[in-house]
Amino acid sequence: MALYHILNKLTYIKEKPFKLEKEIQDLTEENLSAVFGLQFVKSELALNNFRIDTLAFDKESNSFVIIEYKRDKNFSVIDQGYAYLSLMLNNKADFILEFNENLDKTLKRTDVDWSQSRVLFVSPAFTNYQREAINFKDLPIELWEVKRFENKTVSYEQIQKAGAQESIKTISKSDATIDKIAKEIKVYSEDEHLKRATAETKDLYNKTKSAILNFEGIAVKPKKKYIAFVAGRNVVDFVIQKNALKLHINLKKGELDDPKKITRDVSQLGHYGNGDYEIQISNDNDLEYIMSLIKQSLKKNKK
Secondary structure (H helix, E strand, O other): OOEEEEOOOEEEEOEOOOOOHHHHHHHHHHOHHHHHOOEEEEEEEEEOOEEEEEEEEEOOOOEEEEEEEOOOOOOOHHHHHHHHHHHHHHOHHHHHHHHHHHHOOOOOHHHOOHHHOEEEEEEOOOOHHHHHHOOOOOOOEEEEEEEEEOOOEEEEEEOOOOOOOOOOHHHHOOOHHHHHHHHHOOOOOHHHHHOOOOHHHHHHHHHHHHHHHOOOOOEEEEOOOOEEEEEEEEEEEEEEOOOOEEEEEOOOOOOOOOOOOOOEEOOOOOOOOOOOEEEEEOOOOOHHHHHHHHHHHHHHHEO
């Protein structure tokens, strides 16, 4: 990604490479919440002859996240990623203990959704082989490229899967570790959420989704309980019902301008998704107006 500084004309901004993995680690750990929305637990966790660079916790999914930093390109994301996941699932009590001791909180094993565990690799660059290796629809491993530039600018960009349709389970039979983890860790897809919907509701979802994706910088990230539309932070979350869609707009009470008053205040109610505003729709009559509400959330939550 080329960057330019605007003066009287465009001036190219050179990349300032990281000399050490530790530089990437320190930068990421100091900004873990801003970049990934994660809670820092511990750095350099040693366990069973493994050393985890960064242990983090995702409060949205109530799950642990392991982050590894790489400058070299000679490593297997699948082998290393599943080795770390296996370590976690076989030593749950140790991870709980690290959380409680480092954050001075009381987290029980039942409070953690282990099925949402994942591994993030952060590196200045990945090979084509590594990019292709993550091209499974249900792989709990993410690749993030980080680049630093001479004007004190840093970018983090997730490597997106290229329309993955195949499941990691297709190769798990030949690998006992992958097979075991695939049975315990679940990566959700849009199709799984849409199974409960009628054909009309699916069409409504696809039409609403297309309208949202017309906004720049939004990605679709299916979660356990809902489908999130994310631009740094969650912008709007969809709960798929049989005959309707529930949309949760990620703004706090009092932050949304809704002159038609089509949203419902759920700030005092338990609900899936983020934000204090809910809309239930069964047709596209107010689609353009709903997009104006979602745009307000995008403005607030986009990074």
